[in-house]
Amino acid sequence: MSKKENTKIKEEEIADQDTSTVEETENEETNEKDSKPKSKKKAKKSKDDEIEELRYKLAEVNDKYLRLFSDFDNYRKRSNAEKLEIIKTASRDVIEGLLPVVDDFDRALQAFGEQEVDKDTIHGVELIQSKLFNLLKKQGLEPMDSMGKDFNTDYHDALTQIPAPSEDLKGKVVDVIEKGYLLNGTIIRHAKVVVGQ
Secondary structure (H helix, E strand, O other), X not given: OOHHXXXXXXXXXXXXXXXXXXXXXXXHHHHHHHHHHHHHXXXXXXXXXXXXXXXXXXXXXXXXXXXXXXXXXXXXXXXXXXXXXXXXXXXXXHHHHHHHHHHHHHHHHHHHXXXXXXXXXXXXXXXXXXXXXXXXXXXXXXXXXOOOOEOOOOOEXXXXXXXOOOHHHOOEEEEEEEOOEEEOOEEEEOEEEEEEO
């Protein structure tokens, strides 16, 4: 080969390289243009997905918070109710223990009425009974009013039945042997009664 041919081949090779370089550069630019929107779309999708995931997590955490708050609120209410019940129950034991003393005062005043006792003595016993009963009343004690009422097994214990003195007393309480008491609306002692038949 002559030098001219060699030079011509080299020039063709250089031209081919330039053309291929230009094509490669164009291809790269095209690829870059294509890839930029794709990566933007991917970035946009991933950001949307990320936002949606964060919203889901926020809703989940908020739900857990609300459940925990309501559980705590229920616990607080339940413990307050239990404390009140304990206080009522604690006073109930003491009050039940004092009921026989209240009964003794009633019996003493009844006995004083049957016998001739000094009025000052009767008045003194009535004052003591009144003080004791007022103290118990502040704790929620109240006597049942049973005399002449319909017999009710929820409130009364029938000790005996006697023939009713009149037709309107049939099935009703004719006599109260022992008073019944309520503590804050709950029966702590049933009334022991005589029922008309």
